[in-house]
Amino acid sequence: MKIFFTLLLLLVLVGNAAAQTARPGKITGVTADSLTTKPVPYVTVALKEGTKIITGTTADGSGIFELPNLPLGSFTLELTFIGYRAKKIPVNLTADKPNLHLDQIGLSPAAKMLRAVEVTGQKALVEDKGDRLVYNAEKDISNAGGTAADVLRKVPTLTVDLDGNVQMRGNSNIRVLLNGKPSAMMARNLADALRQMPANTIKSIEVITSPGAKYDAEGSAGVINIITKKGLQGFSGTTNVTAGNFNRGLGTSLNYRKKKIGFSMSANGYQYRNLWEDQVTRTNLRDGVPVNILTQRNHADNTGTGGYGEMSLDYDIDSTSRVNFSANVWGGHYPNNRTQNTWLRSPTGIELAAFRNESRFYNPFGNGQLDIGYTKTFKKPEQELAILGQFSRMPDNYFYDTDTYGDDDVMTFRQHNSNYSRNKEYTVQTDYTHPFKITGRRDTTSLKLEIGVKAIRRDIGSEYAVEEAAGSDAPLLLNPTLSNEFDYFQRVYSGYTSVRLETKKKWRLNLGARLEQTDINGRFLNITTDESKIKDAYTNLIPSITLSKTFGTHTLKTSYTQRIQRPLVWYLNPWVNRTDTLNQSTGNPYLNPELNHATELAYSLSTKKNLSVNTSVYWNYTDNAIEYLGTVNEEGVSVFKPQNIAQRQLYGLNLNVSGQPNKNWNLSGGGNLRYVDLRSPALNQGNNGWVWNLNLNTTYKLPKNYSVQVNGNFNSGWISLQGENSGFYWYGAALKKEFWDKKASLNLGLNNPFTRGVRQTRTQSAPTFESHSRSMFVNRSLRLTFEWRFGQMTAGGKQSKKISNDDKGGR
Numbered sequence: 145m146k147i148f149f150t151l152l153l154l155l156v157l158v159g160n161a162a163a164q165t166a167r168p169g170k171i172t173g174v175t176a177d178s179l180t181t182k183p184v185p186y187v188t189v190a191l192k193e194g195t196k197i198i199t200g201t202t203a204d205g206s207g208i209f210e211l212p213n214l215p216l217g218s219f220t221l222e223l224t225f226i227g228y229r230a231k232k233i234p235v236n237l238t239a240d241k242p243n244l245h246l247d248q249i250g251l252s253p254a255a256k257m258l259r260a261v262e263v264t265g266q267k268a269l270v271e272d273k274g275d276r277l278v279y280n281a282e283k284d285i286s287n288a289g290g291t292a293a294d295v296l297r298k299v300p301t302l303t304v305d306l307d308g309n310v311q312m313r314g315n316s317n318i319r320v321l322l323n324g325k326p327s328a329m330m331a332r333n334l335a336d337a338l339r340q341m342p343a344n345t346i347k348s349i350e351v352i353t354s355p356g357a358k359y360d361a362e363g364s365a366g367v368i369n370i371i372t373k374k375g376l377q378g379f380s381g382t383t384n385v386t387a388g389n390f391n392r393g394l395g396t397s398l399n400y401r402k403k404k405i406g407f408s409m410s411a412n413g414y415q416y417r418n419l420w421e422d423q424v425t426r427t428n429l430r431d432g433v434p435v436n437i438l439t440q441r442n443h444a445d446n447t448g449t450g451g452y453g454e455m456s457l458d459y460d461i462d463s464t465s466r467v468n469f470s471a472n473v474w475g476g477h478y479p480n481n482r483t484q485n486t487w488l489r490s491p492t493g494i495e496l497a498a499f500r501n502e503s504r505f506y507n508p509f510g511n512g513q514l515d516i517g518y519t520k521t522f523k524k525p526e527q528e529l530a531i532l533g534q535f536s537r538m539p540d541n542y543f544y545d546t547d548t549y550g551d552d553d554v555m556t557f558r559q560h561n562s563n564y565s566r567n568k569e570y571t572v573q574t575d576y577t578h579p580f581k582i583t584g585r586r587d588t589t590s591l592k593l594e595i596g597v598k599a600i601r602r603d604i605g606s607e608y609a610v611e612e613a614a615g616s617d618a619p620l621l622l623n624p625t626l627s628n629e630f631d632y633f634q635r636v637y638s639g640y641t642s643v644r645l646e647t648k649k650k651w652r653l654n655l656g657a658r659l660e661q662t663d664i665n666g667r668f669l670n671i672t673t674d675e676s677k678i679k680d681a682y683t684n685l686i687p688s689i690t691l692s693k694t695f696g697t698h699t700l701k702t703s704y705t706q707r708i709q710r711p712l713v714w715y716l717n718p719w720v721n722r723t724d725t726l727n728q729s730t731g732n733p734y735l736n737p738e739l740n741h742a743t744e745l746a747y748s749l750s751t752k753k754n755l756s757v758n759t760s761v762y763w764n765y766t767d768n769a770i771e772y773l774g775t776v777n778e779e780g781v782s783v784f785k786p787q788n789i790a791q792r793q794l795y796g797l798n799l800n801v802s803g804q805p806n807k808n809w810n811l812s813g814g815g816n817l818r819y820v821d822l823r824s825p826a827l828n829q830g831n832n833g834w835v836w837n838l839n840l841n842t843t844y845k846l847p848k849n850y851s852v853q854v855n856g857n858f859n860s861g862w863i864s865l866q867g868e869n870s871g872f873y874w875y876g877a878a879l880k881k882e883f884w885d886k887k888a889s890l891n892l893g894l895n896n897p898f899t900r901g902v903r904q905t906r907t908q909s910a911p912t913f914e915s916h917s918r919s920m921f922v923n924r925s926l927r928l929t930f931e932w933r934f935g936q937m938t939a940g941g942k943q944s945k946k947i948s949n950d951d952k953g954g955r
Contacts, residue, residue, distance in 0.1 A: 168214075168216070168242040168462060168463055168464070169213070169215060169244075169463060170211065170212045170242065170243045170244070171191070171210070171221065171243075171246070172209065172210045172211075172243075172244075172245045172403075173189075173209055173247065174207050174208050174209075174246070174247055174248055174249065175187040175189075175203050175207040175209070175225075175251060176207060176248045176249065176250055176251070177228075177250070177251060177253070178250030178252045178253075179252075179253065181248065183207030184225060184228065185203060185206065186204075186205070186225070187203040187223050187225040187251070188223070188224045188225060189201050189202065189211065189221065189222075190221075190224075191219050191220075191221055191222075192219060192220045192221075192222055193217070193218075193220075198214070198219060199214070212521075213463065213521065213523065213525070214237060214242075214463075215237075216237045216238060216239060217237060218234070218235070218236045219234075219237070220234055220235070221234075221235050221246075223251065227254055228251040228253055228254055229253075229254055231251055231252075233246070233249070243463065245403065271756070276352045276369075277301065277350070277351045277800070278348055278349070278351075279295075279298065279299040279300070279348060279349045279351070280347075280348050281295050281346045281347060281349055282347050282348065282373065283810075283843070284298065284843070284853065284855075287343040287344075288343065288344060288878065288880070288891035288893055288927075288929040288931070291338060291341060291343055291391065291416060292343060292346060294343055294895070295343045295346055295349065296338065296349065296368075297874055298841055298855060299349050299351060300351070300798070300800040300814050300816075300839070301313055301351050301798055301816060302351065304338075309334070310334055310338070310368075311862065312366050313353070313764065313794060313798070313816065313818060318334070319360070319367045320334060320367075320368045320369075320370065321367065322369075322370050322372065323369075323370075323371055323372055341370075341452075344384050344393070344395060344929065344931070345410070346371070346372060347373045348371045349368065349370055349371070350367075350369040350371065351366065351367075351368055352366055352369070353366045353760075353762070354688070354690060354703040354704075354705050354742060355688070355705065356642055356654050356656050356688045356705070357594075357641065357642040357658040358575070358640060358642055358656070360638065360658075379398075379399070379400050379935040380398075380399045380933070380934070380935035381396065381397060381398045381399065381933070381934050381935050382395075382931060382932065382933050382934075383395070383396040383397075383931070383932050384396075384929060384930065384931040384932070385929070385930045386927055386928070386929045387928050388893075388925060388926055388927025388928065389417070389925055389926055389927075390416070390417045390419075390895075390925040390927070391414070391415070391416060391925065391927050392414065393412065393415070394414075395410070395412035395413070396410065396411060396412075399935075403460075404459055404460040405457075405459055406456075406457070406458045407455075407456070407457050408454075408455070408456050409453070409454065409456075410453060410454050411453040412451055412452055413449075413450070413451040414449070414450060414451065415447055415448065415449050416447065416448050417445070417446070417447045418444070418446050418447075419445045419446075419901075419921075420443075420444055420901075420919065420920060420921050421443045421444070421919070422441070422442050422917055422919040423440070423441050423442075423917065424438075424440045424442075424727075424915060424917040425437065425438070425439050425916050425917070426776075426782070426913055426914070426915035426916075427915070428780050428913050429912055429913055434491040435780070436488055436489065436490055436496060437489045437490075437491065438486070438487075438726060438780065439486070439487045439488075439489070440484055440485065440486050440487075440724075440726075441484070441485045442482050442483070442484045443482060444480065444481065444482035444483075446478075446479045446480055446481055447479075448476060448477065448478040450475060450478070450509075451475065451476060452472065452473060452474040452475070453472065453473055454470065454471070454473075455471050455472070456469070456471075457469050457470070464521045464522065465518070465519070465520050465521075466518070466519045467518050468515070469515065469516050469517075470514070470515045471512070471515075472512070472513050473511065473512050474509075475508075475509065475510040475511070476508075476509060476510075478506075478509065479504075479505060479506045479507070480503075480507070481503060481504050481505060482503050483500070483501070483502055483503075484503065484724060485500050486498065486499055486500070486726065488780070498550075498551055499549060499551070499556070500548070500549045501546055501548055501549075501723075501724065501725065502546070502547045502549070503544060503545070503723040504545045504546075505542070505543075505544040506542075506543055506544070507541070507542050507543075508541055508543075509538075509539075509541070510538070510539055511536065512536065512537050512538075513534070513535070513536040514534065514535045515532070515533070515534050516532070516533050516534075517530060517531065517533070518530070518532075524579050525579065526577060526592060527577060527578055527579055528577045529575070529576050529577075530575045530576075531573075531574045532571075532572070532573045532575075533572050533573075534571040535568075535570055535571075536567075536569045537566070537567070537569075538566070538567045538568075539565070540565045540566070540567065541563060541565065542561075542563040542565075542721070543561065544560075544561050544721075544723050545558065545560050545561075546558065546559045546561075548725070554615075555615055556614070557613070557614060558612070558613050558616065559610065559611070559612050559613075559722065559725075560620055561609075561610050561611075561721075561722060561723075562608065562609050563606060563607070563608040563717075563719040564606070565605065565606040565607075565717055566604065566605045566606075567603075567604050567713050568602070568603040569600065569602050569603070570601045571598070571599070571600045572598070572599050573597070573598040573599075574596060574597055574598075575595070575596035576595050577593070577594050578592070578593045579591065579592050579593075580592070580593070587647050587648055588647065588648050589645055589646070589647045590645070590646045590647075591643065591645050592643070593641070593642075594641065594642045594644070594656070595640065595642075596639065597637075598636075598639070599635070599637050599638075600636040601633070601635050602635075602636075603633055604632040604633070604634070604713055604716065605629070605631050606630045606717050606718060606719050607628075607629045608630075608718075608719040608720075609622060609627040610622070610626035610627055611623065626720070628669065628670045628718070629668070629669040629670060630666070630667070630669070630717075630718050631666060631669065632664075632665075632666040632733060633664070633665045633666065634662065634663070634664050635662070635664075636661070636662050636710075637660070637661045638659060638661070640656060640657065640658040640659070641657060642654065642655065642656025642657075643655050650694035651691075651692075651693050652690075652691070652692045652693075652694075653689075653691050654689065654690040654691075655689050656687070656688050656689075657685060657686065657687050657688070658685075658686040658688075659683070659684070659685050660686065660708070661681075661682075661683050662680075662681065662682050662683075662710065662737075664678065664679065664681065666679075668718075678733055678734065680736075682737070684706075686705070686706045686708065687704075687706060688703075688704070688705035688706070689703065689705070690703040691703070697749055697751050697752075698748070699747070699748045699750075700747055701745070701747075702743075702744065702745050702746070703743070703744045703746075704743050706739065706740065706741055706742070707739075707740040707742065708740070709737055709738040709739075709770065710737045711732070711735040711737065714731065715731050715732060715770065715786045716731050716732070716733045717730075717731040718731055718732075719731065720783075725781070726781055726782065727782050727784070728781060728782065728783050728784070729772075729785065730785045731786065732787060735770060735786060735787070736768050736788050737768065738766050738767060738768040738769050738770050738788070739768065740764060740765070740767075741764065741765045742763075742764050743762065743763045744763075745760060745761050745762070746758070746760035753803070753804075754803050754804040755801075755802075756800075756801070756802045756803060757799075757800075758799070758801075759797070759798060759800070760797075760798050761796070761797050762794070762795075762796050762797075762798070763793075763794065763795055763796075764792075764793065764794040765791065765792075765793050766792040766793075767791055768788045768789075768790075769788070769789050769790075769791060769792035770786050770787070771786065771787065771792075771822075771864060771865050772785065772786050772787075772864075773785070773786075773787045773789075773827070773866060774866060775910065775913075776913040777912075782913060789823070789824035789827065789865055790823050790824045790825055790826065791822070791823050792821070792822050793820075793821040793822075794818050794820055794821075795818060795819045796816060796817060796819070797816070797818070798814070798817075799814050799816075800812070800813070801813060801814060808844055808846075809843070809844050810842065810844075811842045812840075812842075813838070813839055813840040814838075814839055815836060815837060815838045815839070816836060816837050818834070818835060818836070819832070819834055820833060820863045822863070822865045824865055827865075828911070829865055829910070830865070831863055831864065831868070832863070833863050834860075835859075835860050835862055837857060837858060838857060838858050839856070839857035839858075840854075840856055840857070841853070841854075841855040842854055842855070849881060849882040849883065849886065850879070850880065851879070851882075852877070852878070852879050852880075853877065853878045854875075854876075854877045855876055855877075856873065856874065856875035857874050857875075858871065858872075858874075859873070861904075864908075866908045866909060867906060867908035867909060867915075868906070868907060869905070869906045870904050870905040870906070871904075872902050873902060874895070874896065874902075875896060876893065876894055876896065877893075878891060878893040878894070879891070879892045880892075887932065890928065890929070890930055891928070891929040892927075893927050893928075893929070894925070894926055895923055895924065896924045896925070899924060900922055900924050901920050901922035901924065902920070902923060903918065
């Protein structure tokens with residue numbers, strides 16, 4: 145801690161010293177047609193001193209522009225745009241009035257007016273940004289009214305199964321961010337969180353397969369950053385309503401920004417239906433010999449309800465300093481009720497037992513998070529100091545009642561289980577970026593130095609109690625052997641430094657290292673054995689390097705990084721889910737972190753005709769890989785919990801192609817092929833094989849403001865240490881109509897319209913059991929979404945900095 149606060153103090157002193165050289169001036173304005181007074185978008189704005197250009201920018205879609213960090217003095221502001229006369233405005237920035245706002249700058253139409261031209265070219269659905277792949281979800285009309293899980297199914301390199309579980313190149317240990325900051329909801333249970341997040345709120349998805357040293361080292365597979373829609377200038381708002389057989393929702397957002405103050409708020413309510421059925425046959429083994437055969441049939445039809453809200457406020461102290469504050473809350477109720485019929489037979493077919501379980505499972509959850517930050521920019525572009533703080537609290541409770549009935553439909557057993565869990569997290573962080581220019585005889589190199597320190601404290605707890613009764617009339621009594629209280633504390637201290645170099649000959653090098661110290665203490669309060677206490681500490685030095693070279697429209701890139709995966713709250717919670725009395729699941733507080741080595745060689749092509757090709761070959765090697773494994777005890781009860789296996793290796797090839805055959809047609813698609821090799825000598829098990837997936841997405845703009853889109857993907861399944869799952873598919877179509885001067889739209893979406901659902905099989909084997917299951921996930925859905933946008937939707941303004949705990953998904 146002394147080292148951390150010493151580094152923090154040094155960074156603040158460096159920032160204050162550099163602040164003395166900051167430029168205080170700023171010019172903002174709005175461009176408009178002098179005849180109609182309507183905004184003129186995308187005007188080129190240049191600030192000149194004589195004939196020398198000081199700086200410049202382009203107005204946004206509402207004609208708003210901003211020129212920050214300006215020196216004091218007298219200049220000329222020059223505005224140009226096709227179809228209008230160039231306009232020159234003398235401006236004078238003084239110490240008394242360093243900020244100048246020019247409202248409604250009238251541009252006069254040129255004497256020879258060009259005929260009206262409608263720009264119909266579309267932004268690419270998938271873009272390669274060098275260190276990340278970006279899927280522009282707001283351009284995909286088939287997302288309207290769906291969930292975040294529906295959106296992620298279309299993102300290259302990602303795989304989302306029918307339960308909503310996400311993998312990146314075959315690895316499920318992924319860090320997920322919201323707007324570049326961590327979300328306790330995403331760390332709680334990613335599949336559930338994605339089902340609860342409306343797709344209407346998502347602007348884009350960023351996929352980062354080789355994060356640099358500035359990112360927290362957590363997340364062995366990589367980082368996903370979900371960016372939500374926001375307005376940053378003027379006043380704007382949206383409201384949307386979705387009706388459908390699986391998805392329903394109502395949401396609104398308001399954004400206001402004028403001069404120094406920005407404010408935004410949003411609120412959404414939603415419902416999500418989950419309908420499925422399955423049949424499981426499990427042969428229990430003892431010394432390799434069948435003992436009995438278990439057959440179960442399950443049926444479930446549940447609708448979850450919830451909502452979330454967010455508020456953010458930022459204030460520009462001056463042209464170089466900003467403070468920001470934000471708060472968000474999530475909450476809801478996610479039931480998982482089901483009816484289960486069970487038969488237990490001997491290997492010769494004699495019925496040993498038959499009963500029915502009626503389970504009522506409910507999960508009232510919530511999350512509150514506060515962010516506060518201070519950002520200082522300086523004279524040099526990209527020179528910046530940020531000091532950030534964050535607090536989050538996530539009560540996450542689970543309750544269920546299970547009633548068991550015999551053949552005569554008389555209750556023979558009932559159980560009530562409660563789990564009160566918490567996750568409180570405190571984070572402080574500071575980052576400093578300093579740019580340099582190195583001029584040589586033949587080339588000029590841009591260099592950016594990034595340094596930072598960070599401290600995280602996590603306070604995790606779980607109180608669980610089980611009450612049981614032998615029949616409907618007997619009172620429920622506490623079972624102390626199944627009840628306990630668990631406390632877990634984790635502290636992570638880290639520091640990093642990285643260097644980014646770029647030459648005019650388009651060589652780029654990102655080189656960095658991150659040092660992280662982790663201290664862990666845990667205890668079971670009602671157990672006095674040595675196993676009741678958990679204590680661990682480890683230090684990790686995480687290197688990263690990325691080298692790329694651009695040749696015209698071609699770019700080659702190679703990278704290597706390490707990642708560490710600390711067990712998430714969901715993995716650690718020792719509470720046991722016994723809703724299925726013969727198939728139970730629990731967490732494992734004794735898990736060790738997994739360490740991943742990731743190497744990648746990538747090629748990309750981007751042409752002026754909007755053709756984009758991105759391909760890569762990669763190799764990932766993971767020690768202490770975390771996987772859910774099952775065992776069957778002598779009573780015939782299986783327990784699934786996460787455990788460390790020896791290693792996981794992935795060898796893969798990824799390809800994505802997107803383009804615009806014409807101005808109205810957008811087409812993208814791709815695939816991923818990988819070889820998976822899993823080994824666990826301690827468990828005397830291993831598994832390997834090939835898996836692959838394909839996706840296709842196409843949009844066409846029709847006359848009269850109509851658009852149509854078709855998408856689909858197929859996945860061959862996946863491989864785990866103990867088994868494998870069969871393939872599955874997902875396809876859909878959407879029709880969109882815009883009206884009211886394109887400020888409103890109706891979107892009709894269909895998912896899997898020609899089949900009621902998707903069937904999937906799963907096989908598993910271990911020394912104590914062999915199982916086979918067949919599942920049906922009902923997903924034929926229809927939804928209609930109405931959206932209305934009002935005010936000025938712009939993209940101006942600065943971006944406020946926030947904490948990003950990448951060990952929950954990070955940036």
